[in-house]
Amino acid sequence: MTWRTNSLKLGCPMHRSDTGNPTPFPSRLDQSTSTPSSCPVKSPNHPLRYQTSESSSQTQSSERKTLQSSSSTLSRLNPLNYMPSLSNSRPADSPQSINLPLDRELSSIPRNDSESNWEYPSPQQMYNAMLRKGYTDTPAEDVEAMVAVHNFLNEGAWAEIEEWERIFSGGLWKGWETCSRGEQAISLDRARQEYAAQRRLALGLTPDPQEDESKPKLIRFQGRPQEPSPKARILQMLGKVFPDYFSQEPPFDRHDWYVSRKLRNGSTKEVRYVIDYYGGGVEQETGQPVFYLDIRPALDTPTAAVERAMRWGGDVWHRASGGAAREAAARTQEKENGS
Template identity: 65%
Template sequence: MGWFWATPTQPSSILSRYNPLNLIPVGLTNTPQQDQSQALPLTREESSIPRPDTGSNWEYPSPQQMYNAMLRKGYTDTDITAVESMVAVHNFLNEGAWAEIKEWESIFSPGLAHAWSICRRGEQGPKLVRFQGLPQTPSPKARVMSTLGTLLPNHFSADPPFDRHDWYVERTLPNGSKKQVRYVIDYYSGGEEADGEQVFFLDIRPALDTPTAAAERAMRWGGDLWWRASGGEAREKNRSQ
């Protein structure tokens, strides 16, 4: 999940064969494979996620690029008839991830004092700089949740996320300066609905790289609990009467 492409350039060295913004090999083309059994669309969809370096938005891969990338990664058994659906799900999940990140940023970019004024009441313009796909590197939280699922299967699921991404977001501070914030995204499969529709869950939060990030997570997740436990809803109801 979370693949975006910039305009490919010709690599001049081993290190430059990988885009430093996403660690994806540059030059993945839209050219069909020689033994490809059916044609795939070549059109790329523009995301809603802005880039700070070009003034434009990141672009999602075309189905053909996605298929070429899967083969290059060694997934030679990829069902070509499912590629267009894979791209649609991929784009949908990443738009959802960006919406959640924007919500975090709208609360915390003005500062912790502003954030607490929102979070303590039980309420809930960034740019994506770069990202990394880390499917083989479970996040610490994912490891903890999996362990809890093994020890307490009636209360937690032991199923690990099927993918992980780290997104690096440019945050604008109240004084106008810029700060880079890393977000961790764990992608979970939630099974199927009664109508057969696939369900996905995204666990999105700032990485615990700084004390501020820890405070943000505590405020965001603890604020609503504090509001209800302290009788905030009852107080608001009494004031309105």
């Protein structure tokens, strides 16, 4: 399974395989350019995997119907919203046809109200929550796959939010210094940090305490699938006017995540992020679903608007001003001086 943000393709476990030109608008979804990546759902019979042995026209029609159905099911609830107090046992009057796992998976998302991380619900808890909300038509055998997909998307969403926070938690000037170097430099910085963290782990060293203290934490969540964001509405309008460049498909879900940002002076600030979830069809080779996640700070403050402009405009500036050529020349000069 693959998921993508507005401009950067990411696959499990949240490593970008390319660094396309960022844009504030997700481009028209092109299934033909999708490439396979790993998926948390292992069963070949799960509801988000598609058969490819049928004829091309029949398969594409079936895939569209299946993805639309799965997206509708996925949009019904965000497991993170229901973690605090859910029954983890099978009710006596439950219509489920199979026993669901009771194990819960620990997320990588730190809580703001404690030193622990948020914990995802078990498939049984997920099913109980859906029954309680009146969704009695969901097959029990599909719930485990739904939980795996939702966990996967939530982990990817948090990785992207951490990227935003890493860039802008130090202030707008520091953010511009980072953004003006282009998205490729941002990706390289992230790769270096990931390598350093993995190296410390391999050597048995404790994580850098300063780095841990500066990381964002998740305060609360809000699912708003029935309230399209202004950006999603604009994209739909553009899709009608320019169908070759923008998709007309609306997001199948929307979440608002409230994040605690650690500022340089030690104080904290609440930042709201809007996440639009788009279905991007299926992989041509594997038949696995593709998701596009459009993640950005909400325009609640002028600062958030500036951050979004910097993130998009910084890469445009870097490319238009010949930043890559300047960096290459600087590296060449450094080698000559070193020799």
